[in-house]
Amino acid sequence: MAKSAWPAMGDRTVLGSRVSRLDGPIKTTGAAKYAYDQKLDGMLYGRFLIAPYAHGKIKSIDVSAAEAMKGVEVVQIIRNVGDEFLYAGDAIAALAATSEELAVDALDAIKVEYEILEHQMDDTTVDNVSGRVRTSEDGDVAAGFAEADIVHEGHYGVSPITHCCLESHGQVCEFKDGELWVWPSTQNVSGYADGLTKSSGLEASKIHVDCQVMGGGFGSKFGADQWGNVCTELAKAAGKPVKLMLERDQELMTAGARPSAHADVKVGLKKDGTITAWESNAWGSGGTGGAGRLQLPYVFGAIPNSKVGQGTIRTNRGSQRAWRAPGHPQSCLITMSALEDAAAEAGIDPLEFFKKNLDKLDVRLPNAENVYIEELDIAADLIGYKDKAHPRGDKTSGPIKRGLGMSMHTWGGAGHPSNADVVINPDGSVAVNCATQDLGTGARTALSIVVAETLGIPMDSVQANIGNNTLPPDNPSGGSTTIGGISSSSRDAATNALNAMFAKVASGLGVAADQLEARGGNVQEIGKPDNSMTWKKACALLGSNPIKGTGAKPTSDGTKLDNSQVGGCQMADVSVDIETGVVTINEMVAVQDIGTIINLKCAESQVHGALIMGVTYALYEEAIYDPITGKMLNADMEFYRLAGHADVGKLTVHMMQTEEHYSRGVIGLGEPPVISPGAAISNAVANAIGVRVPTLPLTPDRVLAALA
Amino acid sequence: MPTDEKKPPGSGFSRRNFLKTIGAGAAATGLVREVADTAVVEAASDVQGPGEISITLNINGKSEKVSVEPRVTLLDALRNRLDHTGSKKVCDRGTCGACTILIDGQPAYSCSMLAVEAEGRKITTVEGLGTPEQLSALQESFIEHDAQQCGFCTPGFIVAGTALLNTNPNPTADDVNEALGGNLCRCGTYSGMVPAIMEAAKAMKGGA
Numbered sequence: 001m002a003k004s005a006w007p008a009m010g011d012r013t014v015l016g017s018r019v020s021r022l023d024g025p026i027k028t029t030g031a032a033k034y035a036y037d038q039k040l041d042g043m044l045y046g047r048f049l050i051a052p053y054a055h056g057k058i059k060s061i062d063v064s065a066a067e068a069m070k071g072v073e074v075v076q077i078i079r080n081v082g083d084e085f086l087y088a089g090d091a092i093a094a095l096a097a098t099s100e101e102l103a104v105d106a107l108d109a110i111k112v113e114y115e116i117l118e119h120q121m122d123d124t125t126v127d128n129v130s131g132r133v134r135t136s137e138d139g140d141v142a143a144g145f146a147e148a149d150i151v152h153e154g155h156y157g158v159s160p161i162t163h164c165c166l167e168s169h170g171q172v173c174e175f176k177d178g179e180l181w182v183w184p185s186t187q188n189v190s191g192y193a194d195g196l197t198k199s200s201g202l203e204a205s206k207i208h209v210d211c212q213v214m215g216g217g218f219g220s221k222f223g224a225d226q227w228g229n230v231c232t233e234l235a236k237a238a239g240k241p242v243k244l245m246l247e248r249d250q251e252l253m254t255a256g257a258r259p260s261a262h263a264d265v266k267v268g269l270k271k272d273g274t275i276t277a278w279e280s281n282a283w284g285s286g287g288t289g290g291a292g293r294l295q296l297p298y299v300f301g302a303i304p305n306s307k308v309g310q311g312t313i314r315t316n317r318g319s320q321r322a323w324r325a326p327g328h329p330q331s332c333l334i335t336m337s338a339l340e341d342a343a344a345e346a347g348i349d350p351l352e353f354f355k356k357n358l359d360k361l362d363v364r365l366p367n368a369e370n371v372y373i374e375e376l377d378i379a380a381d382l383i384g385y386k387d388k389a390h391p392r393g394d395k396t397s398g399p400i401k402r403g404l405g406m407s408m409h410t411w412g413g414a415g416h417p418s419n420a421d422v423v424i425n426p427d428g429s430v431a432v433n434c435a436t437q438d439l440g441t442g443a444r445t446a447l448s449i450v451v452a453e454t455l456g457i458p459m460d461s462v463q464a465n466i467g468n469n470t471l472p473p474d475n476p477s478g479g480s481t482t483i484g485g486i487s488s489s490s491r492d493a494a495t496n497a498l499n500a501m502f503a504k505v506a507s508g509l510g511v512a513a514d515q516l517e518a519r520g521g522n523v524q525e526i527g528k529p530d531n532s533m534t535w536k537k538a539c540a541l542l543g544s545n546p547i548k549g550t551g552a553k554p555t556s557d558g559t560k561l562d563n564s565q566v567g568g569c570q571m572a573d574v575s576v577d578i579e580t581g582v583v584t585i586n587e588m589v590a591v592q593d594i595g596t597i598i599n600l601k602c603a604e605s606q607v608h609g610a611l612i613m614g615v616t617y618a619l620y621e622e623a624i625y626d627p628i629t630g631k632m633l634n635a636d637m638e639f640y641r642l643a644g645h646a647d648v649g650k651l652t653v654h655m656m657q658t659e660e661h662y663s664r665g666v667i668g669l670g671e672p673p674v675i676s677p678g679a680a681i682s683n684a685v686a687n688a689i690g691v692r693v694p695t696l697p698l699t700p701d702r703v704l705a706a707l708a
Numbered sequence: 709m710p711t712d713e714k715k716p717p718g719s720g721f722s723r724r725n726f727l728k729t730i731g732a733g734a735a736a737t738g739l740v741r742e743v744a745d746t747a748v749v750e751a752a753s754d755v756q757g758p759g760e761i762s763i764t765l766n767i768n769g770k771s772e773k774v775s776v777e778p779r780v781t782l783l784d785a786l787r788n789r790l791d792h793t794g795s796k797k798v799c800d801r802g803t804c805g806a807c808t809i810l811i812d813g814q815p816a817y818s819c820s821m822l823a824v825e826a827e828g829r830k831i832t833t834v835e836g837l838g839t840p841e842q843l844s845a846l847q848e849s850f851i852e853h854d855a856q857q858c859g860f861c862t863p864g865f866i867v868a869g870t871a872l873l874n875t876n877p878n879p880t881a882d883d884v885n886e887a888l889g890g891n892l893c894r895c896g897t898y899s900g901m902v903p904a905i906m907e908a909a910k911a912m913k914g915g916a
């Protein structure tokens with residue numbers, strides 16, 4: 001009988017190998033249809049009118065001229081007279097017209113008078129903190145600092161950034177035969193319909209959701225949101241299909257941001273580098289939403305005498321949303337920078353310093369101290385630490401200063417609840433069905449790998465069906481939970497299907513069903529390839545009835561196939577031009593443990609992508625708000641800067657693939673590698689120029705200000 | 709006296725050239741306003757619209773008739789009026805390269821060009837470079853090197869990379885960086901692109 005436990009490391013066929021993603025052919029040829037690409041007969045184009053001020057009320061709104069325009073089929077007022085709005089970019093009205101150009105003209109025809117109210121944009125000063133300040137204290141902080149030979153104090157900050165998904169948020173939808181058909185760009189295929197029941201007036205079971213590919217989410221696309229609901233209402237009112245996807249400026253202002261974070265930090269050290277105390281007073285802003293929880297001190301949470309406080313500043317910006325590893329990149333930057341500054345003050349090599357204090361880890365990764373040591377050593381080796389490291393401040397002459405920096409992180413990444421089924425057809429073909437979503441992580445490919453591995457057949461015999469809410473439900477993709485969920489449910493389903501098949505074909509091989517195994521394209525007596533039949537032949541014995549196995553996370557036989565808690569470290573090698581303030585990445589190294597790897601190719605891509613996103617938030621991207629008008633000044637892609645091809649330097653990724661890691665089970669990889677880049681780069685810049693640039697991103701003006 | 713002081717501002721730039729320049733992503737920002745003003749003046753002598761006019765576009769080797777207002781960009785015409793949705797709209801203003809197409813073999817941002825301007829020219833979209841069943845060498849190489857995640861930016865990179873390989877069969881890593889410099893990816897898929905293009909170059913020469 002087949003068991004759902006993962007095969008021994010040496011016994012894998014496709015699991016953990018480098019597999020090209022299955023949707024590569026449709027993505028590279030433009031054949032992939034995203035929500036943004038859906039075009040239905042008679043489809044109308046929806047647009048929002050958005051608030052031009054950061055805070056205000058509607059004095060008057062007149063949509064009659066827009067309504068009178070030929071081809072404008074519905075106009076909906078979202079904020080009526082007297083209604084308040086809390087940020088620039090908030091929706092005031094929406095309409096649907098027969099063309100995009102006409103929709104734009106019609107927006108121009110809407111007349112709104114605004115009463116402008118006071119706004120608050122500044123989240124950089126602790127004075128603006130309002131409401132409850134969360135505090136906690138451990139040990140004897142005063143004694144801890146008294147014990148210290150060096151007390152370092154510093155300020156560290158991370159500016160707000162947006163998600164900037166290249167496919168903006170929204171959906172296309174159509175009412176047909178009393179039911180609703182929706183094509184959203186979503187991280188939550190199974191749960192999406194629940195968000196539309198009110199606006200559609202339909203039960204979730206009458207709402208059909210399809211999302212085969214989606215152009216990026218990063219934590220910002222979990223629900224139907226206002227745009228999904230308005231789209232639905234417009235379609236209902238017009239009796240025609242409507243497409244409503246956010247314009248780029250609205251996307252950047254409205255559809256998600258990572259909260260800012262600032263902290264005043266005090267660290268106590270003994271001369272030998274032992275950390276004796278930590279005190280931090282942190283705050284941040286998630287716009288109109290909360291600022292999320294920071295974890296300070298990060299990774300080194302067991303620093304003996306510590307006191308932390310965190311407050312929130314409400315600003316008139318769009319609400320924060322989960323952004324890859326919520327709270328972690330900010331906590332990491334604050335902690336690793338403050339610790340590295342303290343080590344520099346003590347004149348201690350940071351690698352030695354971090355290793356020395358690994359007894360103060362507070363992470364749930366088993367054997368964490370050894371894992372981090374091994375990872376730090378590998379990273380140091382890969383980046384050439386011995387040859388390149390120097391005390392803080394590159395003393396060589398000339399304006400270009402070079403430096404190294406490092407950082408460590410941790411994340412959970414346990415699998416989420418998931419369902420899947422696997423169908424074995426009499427012709428030998430196999431389908432795996434799961435209403436999960438592929439955000440670009442390779443979820444679809446992972447399902448195929450797991451099922452092919454389980455059934456001992458080539459991947460091209462397996463068809464993976466995802467992205468549709470008629471399939472067995474899966475949870476939303478957030479917090480690196482998908483791979484642990486879908487690999488468990490699909491492995492379970494495939495195992496159950498296989499055992500059902502064994503029961504039907506066992507007599508053909510003259511043994512009991514529990515004496516069979518599937519491997520190398522055959523069904524055979526366990527360990528006896530001589531007594532076997534081909535997969536095709538075995539399937540033909542099923543007659544005309546396919547076999548279906550259902551599976552779930554948690555698995556039906558109770559075997560735990562996933563796990564959680566990882567470490568990981570990164571190092572950066574940068575050059576800084578102290579005349580222009582421009583930071584250049586020479587090289588970054590990421591070393592990541594991640595348990596059982598399903599697809600090494602996509603896993604490495606995840607880490608590369610995270611490093612590149614990390615370079616972007618470390619050096620370039622930042623949502624800039626005008627304190628006077630409260631408007632986002634760079635709600636476009638010229639000035640909301642993403643790293644380009646030539647900006648990222650050499651990237652080296654090392655995945656931990658020992659037996660020890662393999663045997664842990666499957667753990668999600670979306671978040672961990674995106675946590676450290678900001679801290680590693682900031683530390684490298686400090687090492688190069690001799691002073692800390694306190695706030696990310698490390699733009700030339702900030703670098704020059706720090707040097708001044 | 710420098711000679712260009714005699715010329716009206718912006719002369720030497722036809723409207724078409726202006727759009728071409730923008731389309732190639734090479735417009736110096738300081739020039740744009742001045743040139744745009746000139747474009748308006750020049751356009752006045754050749755008024756089309758404002759209503760829809762019928763034009764014929766040569767897309768991927770086929771003639772396609774389409775009715776557009778003159779203000780409609782080539783990208784919107786391709787995506788909304790025709791059925792070529794491979795080119796994506798991300799910034800809609802010449803920054804990200806997701807809408808990159810080939811115009812007479814040269815890469816251009818289709819969001820920054822009017823559909824009417826493209827009449828009589830050879831338009832190649834990503835769909836004209838290969839199909840899922842018959843991938844181009846570069847498409848295959850992008851898949852092999854996993855130079856894509858969500859894939860939304862990928863068509864633009866494929867077109868820009870194809871344009872490079874069409875003119876430079878032996879690109880260096882620097883050539884690739886430059887050729888793809890007008891395209892952005894949020895998922896961070898740049899790492900696979902240099903090897904993808906180098907390998908495709910080899911394959912196209914029969915070396916793989």
Ligand code: FES
Pocket residue numbers: 796797798799800801802803804805806807808817818819820
């Ligand atoms: S959509 Fe054309 S360059 Fe961005």
Ligand code: FES
Pocket residue numbers: 166215216440856857858859860861862892893894895896897
């Ligand atoms: S692959 Fe997602 S934006 Fe490039």
